[in-house]
Amino acid sequence: xxxxxxxxxxxxxxxxxxxxxxxxxxxxxxxxxxxxxxxxxxxxxxxxxxxxxxxxxxxxxxxxxxxxxxxxxxxxxxxxxxxxxxxxxxxxxxxxxxxxxxxxxxxxxxxxxxxxxxxxxxxxxxxxxxxxxxxxxxxxxxxxxxxxxxxxxxxxxxxxxxxxxxxxxxxxxxxxxxxxxxxxxxxxxxxxxxxxxxxxxxxxxxxxxxxxxxxxxxxxxxxx
Amino acid sequence: xxxxxxxxxxxxxxxxxxxxxxxxxxxxxxxxxxxxxxxxxxxxxxxxxxxxxxxxxxxxxxxxxxxxxxxxxxxxxxxxxxxxxxxxxxxxxxxxxxxxxxxxxxxxxxxxxxxxxxxxxxxxxxxxxxxxxxxxxxxxxxxxxxxxxxxxxxxxxxxxxxxxxxxxxxxxxxxxxxxxxxxxxxxxxxxxxxxxxxxxxxxxxxxxxxxxxxxxxxxxxxxxxxxxxxxxxxxxxxxxxxxxxxxxxxxxxxxxxxxxxxxxxxxxxxxxxxxxxxxxxxxxxxxxxxxxxxxxxxxxxxxxxxxxxxxxxxxxxxxxxxxxxxxxxxxxxxxxxxxxxxxxxxxxxxxxxxxxxx
Numbered sequence: 001x002x003x004x005x006x007x008x009x010x011x012x013x014x015x016x017x018x019x020x021x022x023x024x025x026x027x028x029x030x031x032x033x034x035x036x037x038x039x040x041x042x043x044x045x046x047x048x049x050x051x052x053x054x055x056x057x058x059x060x061x062x063x064x065x066x067x068x069x070x071x072x073x074x075x076x077x078x079x080x081x082x083x084x085x086x087x088x089x090x091x092x093x094x095x096x097x098x099x100x101x102x103x104x105x106x107x108x109x110x111x112x113x114x115x116x117x118x119x120x121x122x123x124x125x126x127x128x129x130x131x132x133x134x135x136x137x138x139x140x141x142x143x144x145x146x147x148x149x150x151x152x153x154x155x156x157x158x159x160x161x162x163x164x165x166x167x168x169x170x171x172x173x174x175x176x177x178x179x180x181x182x183x184x185x186x187x188x189x190x191x192x193x194x195x196x197x198x199x200x201x202x203x204x205x206x207x208x209x210x211x212x213x214x215x216x217x218x219x220x221x222x223x224x
Numbered sequence: 225x226x227x228x229x230x231x232x233x234x235x236x237x238x239x240x241x242x243x244x245x246x247x248x249x250x251x252x253x254x255x256x257x258x259x260x261x262x263x264x265x266x267x268x269x270x271x272x273x274x275x276x277x278x279x280x281x282x283x284x285x286x287x288x289x290x291x292x293x294x295x296x297x298x299x300x301x302x303x304x305x306x307x308x309x310x311x312x313x314x315x316x317x318x319x320x321x322x323x324x325x326x327x328x329x330x331x332x333x334x335x336x337x338x339x340x341x342x343x344x345x346x347x348x349x350x351x352x353x354x355x356x357x358x359x360x361x362x363x364x365x366x367x368x369x370x371x372x373x374x375x376x377x378x379x380x381x382x383x384x385x386x387x388x389x390x391x392x393x394x395x396x397x398x399x400x401x402x403x404x405x406x407x408x409x410x411x412x413x414x415x416x417x418x419x420x421x422x423x424x425x426x427x428x429x430x431x432x433x434x435x436x437x438x439x440x441x442x443x444x445x446x447x448x449x450x451x452x453x454x455x456x457x458x459x460x461x462x463x464x465x466x467x468x469x470x471x472x473x474x475x476x477x478x479x480x481x482x483x484x485x486x487x488x489x490x491x492x493x494x495x496x497x498x499x500x501x502x503x504x505x506x507x508x509x510x511x512x513x514x515x516x517x518x519x520x521x522x523x524x525x526x527x528x529x530x531x532x533x534x535x536x537x538x539x540x541x542x543x544x545x546x547x548x549x550x551x552x553x554x555x556x557x558x559x560x561x562x563x564x565x566x567x568x569x570x571x572x573x574x575x576x577x578x579x580x581x582x
Contacts, residue, residue: 034258119310120309120312120314121310122273122299122308123306123308123314124300124325124374125273125299125300126273126299126300126304126305126306127326127371127372127375128329128375129325129329130300133300133329139323141316142314142316144316
């Protein structure tokens, strides 16, 4: 394994780890709102969150590029905050990946929150727990399987993305070149051996993740 | 004397809860009615789980809700305990974790009970380390009651806590509820559609029908009213507070009450112990002869107070007075005419059966 391979793997893991943390922080309130709200905006918000499921990654990447570029409103904002522009940087990759993986984290969480139902929340309220207290001491513990699914799927999906990363990150060694892009480079350069190693690794990793996920799901809490 | 004021108007489609109640701030008040009568909605409104404009709720002068000045304490700011129909224990916590959930959220100075004492009172002390899913239905419901008590409530609200249990479990819990009644000074609002539960536990009775409180008053007085809507006709009857007077040789026990005594099959309770019993109107017949050869043992002198129609056209309901204690009899209209039953008349009430509530 070459240095550039190792660097790409470490970068991929750093990206996926960062994205997973941000994803959960963002998906928890969003999924809670989607699970509980009676607002008319619910349908529209749910559709926007689910868009990455059906859009070609290149479309998402293109709009992000335009929006966060030096002439886009997002880009002007980040520049005025002294952050520079995000495209072709690691933070840019993080932003794009969070958006792209959002439905994979929101949906299991939303399902878990909805499955809890009204009763445990009412019980907690009659036992002096305020809304925040209830969220942390009842909702989150009861949603543990959903939280686990969201984290694993978010992480795995970020590791496995290609199009958005290519559009938003470019292909800058050590900075934005992740494993999936590197495999493309290897194949392009007819370096099949390296491509095999990395692809095989990705395959094994993805299988392991899904196996863990479905293995856990088979034994939900409280059932033999 | 402390009181509880509840005024709610909650429209729900073609149903509306519309009550304005003053209830005693002590003892057990039963909200009794058939399903759809609004009793659970009323209980939820008291807890603050339902909110509707114009509501007012105060306990002992402490106002929890007064929408006229935009005051609404959310449930978690009300010092109440709520027991739901299903135990609804938190599956992620042990029994002890469940019990202490509300306790830990109560200021140490405001705590009324200790975990061990309440667990002992409800017979779940040996189960504290267990997970809720390893408990029987009856144990779970007792844990839910203990959990509500440990939150040191000033008002305990119970929504048919026995309805989800079978008869055996129900009989397992009832004695504990009676202990609560006897040993704690917390007012309890108890929702039920089971007449026997109400007769056994309640001191005060509110009858709900179609979202309205059609009667509210002390238990035996309210049960003996003749003007109740037809929905309650099948349950017509009275509750007598009796004292065990003697155990007689032929395996009968004599129960004394103001205005007379009745005999029942031998009871395990000792002489002097109090015993509530319920006499259905349909189990009481009337006779004009004091001397009569009959297998019916309990024949009591009574005076007719009033007559009223029942939901069945062939029957009338007769209210009797036995030296201060009320009694209801349901007889056929024909019998009433043949015997010329009228207010003021002296009759003999023959009681076919007595339900003992213990």
